[in-house]
Structures are given as structure tokens and as C-alpha cells.
Amino acid sequence: GENVEQHPSTLSVQEGDSAVIKCTYSDSASNYFPWYKQELGKRPQLIIDIRSNVGEKKDQRIAVTLNKTAKHFSLHITETQPEDSAVYFCAASRGAGGTSYGKLTFGQGTILTVHP
């Protein structure tokens, strides 16, 4: 089955710096890669996702890149703010369609701390 590895497990940055979190996946059939942000005691919230037909996607200060050949994808947060502090999870899925129903396999999470 799919295996997703996420690094680093903790990341500490100063406000205004950039943060990068990296994930690798094992199933070459995976084609959907979402990122979730989970604040303490709250639900995971989808912040950005990318599909295998594109290499990069941006949404304001957040961007995700995908390298299908190397089977890795990364989350980039620029101009970090204290409210970006949370646990970030990457995930991979074969996507819904045919006999695949979009089961998400998650990485272990990255605790991001942004210091004012």
C-alpha cells in the first residue's frame, strides 16, 4: 500500500522567513496530494492541494510543488506569521474513479512554530 514520509518533524522559523516541508510517497499511481493544517485541538483544514497533471500551484503565501518522477512534493510558506504555527500534514491519494475511492494516506506531520 501507499506510504508517505514527511520531513522535518519539527520546524522553527522567525516571523517573515520562509518554511518548507517535504513529503515522499511510494505509490506511483497516486495522483492527488493535499496539505492540511491542524491547530491544537481543532480539525485538519485543507489549505492547498495539487493534482498530478501540474507541477506547481500557488495560493497567496502558500505554494506546493510536485515532482512525479522523484515521487516527492513540498509545501512552501513565504512571509510566515505567528498564526501559521500549527501541525501540517501532507497526504497522497489515488483519487476517486474506477476502483479507487480517494483514500488519503497521511504523513506523520510537521510541527511548525513561527516566532514573533
Place this chain on the structure above:
Amino acid sequence: DAGVTQSPTHLIKTRGQQVTLRCSPKSGHDTVSWYQQALGQGPQFIFQYYEEEERQRGNFPDRFSGHQFPNYSSELNVNALLLGDSALYLCASSLGSLAGVNEQFFGPGTRLTVL
């Protein structure tokens, strides 16, 4: 437009007991997936319900079962509770009837503690 809701928020049970958790999907969604999130870990897929049937299952024992109702809401049942079942149980809803659409939106979760 209501998002995904779950009940109860917290639950304390003892070993050997049974528990039922409930989930209502986001308006317009027809598919419910359940995940178990142990402390400090990423969510792990338990199973997914669509059209009132379990259509995909993760590596969880038969003690974990579920149900989906005609209004798309869902229940997760866990029998013969073990200490290791203590976790946050998350429900995620999506539109499963449309191929290629994957976005899953999570509910607030139910924190289950087994003593």
C-alpha cells in the same frame, strides 16, 4: 451551509465496552470517510461509506464497523474497546459520485478515551 459535524465531542469508556460515534457530512456531499488519529500522528484511514455501503477499508480489525444512512450521515461503531483505541476519531466528507473529485473536509472529531 453547515460543515461536517460530529458527536459527541468527547467520550470516556472502559475496556471491553462498545461505542458509537456519529457524523453528518457537509451539505451536498454523499461520501463519508472515517480516520483514527492517535496523539502525535497523522490520521489513519479506517473505512469509507458511499451509497450506504462500505466501499473501501483500511487495516483495522472487524471490531470497527460502520453504517451510512439515506441522508448520508454515518456512524462508526467500535466493539470490545482496547486501551489502544484511545484516539481522535475524524470524519471526512466528500463528493464521491464524481470521478476525480477528491477534496475531503474534516469534522471536529470525537476524542475517545478508553480506561
